[in-house]
Amino acid sequence: MAIVDRIEASIGRALEIPQGGLAPAALAEALPYAVLPGGARIRPTILMSVALACGDDRPELSDAAAAALELIHCASLVHDDLPCFDDAGLRRGKPSVHCAYSQPLAVLTGDSLIILAFEVLARAGEDGRTMRLIRALARRTGMPNGICAGQGWESEPQIDLGAYHRSKTAALFIAATEMGAIAAGHDGEAWNDLGALIGEAFQVADDLRDALMGEEALGKPGGQDALHGRPNAVAELGVKGAFDRLNDILAGAISSIPSCPGEAALAQMVRMQSQRIVPRMPARYRA
Amino acid sequence: MAIVDRIEASIGRALEIPQGGLAPAALAEALPYAVLPGGARIRPTILMSVALACGDDRPELSDAAAAALELIHCASLVHDDLPCFDDAGLRRGKPSVHCAYSQPLAVLTGDSLIILAFEVLARAGEDGRTMRLIRALARRTGMPNGICAGQGWESEPQIDLGAYHRSKTAALFIAATEMGAIAAGHDGEAWNDLGALIGEAFQVADDLRDALMGEEALGKPGGQDALHGRPNAVAELGVKGAFDRLNDILAGAISSIPSCPGEAALAQMVRMQSQRIVPRMPARYRA
Numbered sequence: 244m245a246i247v248d249r250i251e252a253s254i255g256r257a258l259e260i261p262q263g264g265l266a267p268a269a270l271a272e273a274l275p276y277a278v279l280p281g282g283a284r285i286r287p288t289i290l291m292s293v294a295l296a297c298g299d300d301r302p303e304l305s306d307a308a309a310a311a312l313e314l315i316h317c318a319s320l321v322h323d324d325l326p327c328f329d330d331a332g333l334r335r336g337k338p339s340v341h342c343a344y345s346q347p348l349a350v351l352t353g354d355s356l357i358i359l360a361f362e363v364l365a366r367a368g369e370d371g372r373t374m375r376l377i378r379a380l381a382r383r384t385g386m387p388n389g390i391c392a393g394q395g396w397e398s399e400p401q402i403d404l405g406a407y408h409r410s411k412t413a414a415l416f417i418a419a420t421e422m423g424a425i426a427a428g429h430d431g432e433a434w435n436d437l438g439a440l441i442g443e444a445f446q447v448a449d450d451l452r453d454a455l456m457g458e459e460a461l462g463k464p465g466g467q468d469a470l471h472g473r474p475n476a477v478a479e480l481g482v483k484g485a486f487d488r489l490n491d492i493l494a495g496a497i498s499s500i501p502s503c504p505g506e507a508a509l510a511q512m513v514r515m516q517s518q519r520i521v522p523r524m525p526a527r528y529r530a
Numbered sequence: 531m532a533i534v535d536r537i538e539a540s541i542g543r544a545l546e547i548p549q550g551g552l553a554p555a556a557l558a559e560a561l562p563y564a565v566l567p568g569g570a571r572i573r574p575t576i577l578m579s580v581a582l583a584c585g586d587d588r589p590e591l592s593d594a595a596a597a598a599l600e601l602i603h604c605a606s607l608v609h610d611d612l613p614c615f616d617d618a619g620l621r622r623g624k625p626s627v628h629c630a631y632s633q634p635l636a637v638l639t640g641d642s643l644i645i646l647a648f649e650v651l652a653r654a655g656e657d658g659r660t661m662r663l664i665r666a667l668a669r670r671t672g673m674p675n676g677i678c679a680g681q682g683w684e685s686e687p688q689i690d691l692g693a694y695h696r697s698k699t700a701a702l703f704i705a706a707t708e709m710g711a712i713a714a715g716h717d718g719e720a721w722n723d724l725g726a727l728i729g730e731a732f733q734v735a736d737d738l739r740d741a742l743m744g745e746e747a748l749g750k751p752g753g754q755d756a757l758h759g760r761p762n763a764v765a766e767l768g769v770k771g772a773f774d775r776l777n778d779i780l781a782g783a784i785s786s787i788p789s790c791p792g793e794a795a796l797a798q799m800v801r802m803q804s805q806r807i808v809p810r811m812p813a814r815y816r817a
Contacts, residue, residue, distance in 0.1 A: 260673075261672065263674055264675060266682070267686050269685050270679065270685065325637065327633035328637075350609055351678050351682050354641070354678050357644055359668075361648045362664075362665065362669070365668060370656070371656040374652055374656045374661065377664065381648050382649070386645075386646070389645070391557070391638050391642045392553055392557065394634070394638055395553070395554035395638050398554065398556050398634055403552055406552045
């Protein structure tokens, strides 16, 4: 089965859990609304690619890990869109959860998806490998190293930019490479750099997209970084400088891939994913 | 060590995790603010009492379970106090997290505490018993059976009262008895009824306190159920009827205790905890 089909099938199975029994209808409806149809599913795709490169000897575990990671990502989008954060009315081209439902249901949707992510993993096995997956996911999601910390930095008067990007954007990419390796019985730690570099590339690409693209192409309002005065690579390096930085990071990411059976195929996947995330450089910036 | 000291020590160890490394300062401060000093710690006390009644052969596991459960409870208080839910400015006699910090930090504090709860459990062991603890906690916290579902019912035009109380209040008491038994190697399922009945008693006692006590004694505004038109036992049965119901439920709870080494001591604990939660009946209602 193709990676993309495995991911969607696993997410679909995960979303059946909260539908059992007598559940409040609107919240039960809001959970799949926040997760389906998906965005690019980049994080679980990376996770699966790393698992495959490492042999993928327990595919049911990589499937669960991929779904759990994407659920956490979707939860973070729902909470980040809330009026007290980004106040975003659009997400993936449709009304964000608090607009389609309500603020209370958006808070609860995020909470429920976080819990569901851990539940999916805890149902996938009873051994050390499964427990390491849960620990890796918790570490890259919570405080002090996860995406909660990343979002928390935005409430600080002085931002540590390195820590901010590592936790805000890179954390779930690190989770992707670590969890892909762990699911296939490899050492997660060795895959940390690849995730961190992909995350850094993604951050720069996101800054470029935000600066260069409009609402229609993004499926959400553009120019948000400049509007909110948020630190970003385009403000720091200019458009051309940010494109150069992006290419350097991607080259570094590919050379950081640990030795493993599927090393060449994985390098190819990173190149392909890069093309999906990197916006086209406007003609006026080309040499 | 006394139960109360074991619980506070375990919570203290759990709260060290988010303080490591370079964390955003305000969020790092808000986490202990939301957890310390605690309320009555009734849920972890019940969990510990059940674990002890079942032999408590792995005290480090019951310690972790008790801390995890209390972290989830505190997370739910932080999110429930948000303006879009109860809009409560006071909690445990001090400003609630969104008042003391901000709404964004209150959302992130709740999220981080939920994740920390699972992280604490995932660090406590790598075996089936630990995994069953994680599954029990997830089940009683998320959708469709956990406290998220309970809160979700408040957004429904038609509330199923049984499902509402089971998930809103009883869920974490069921988690307490189930997890106490699981931590000590017993079957969690058999302890489900005790938790459900304690939860029901707690709900009725809470309704009575809300109806009979003022803000000063509660540490939060009173009369909220009547104000928000929320379903409650006092509106349904009157004050005297609610007291009678409470006593019936507590008798049922004690007789539901499964056979175990510490059965008598556990019955005594339930009686003691009851006295803590049950408000004094005003003289005009006494026979």
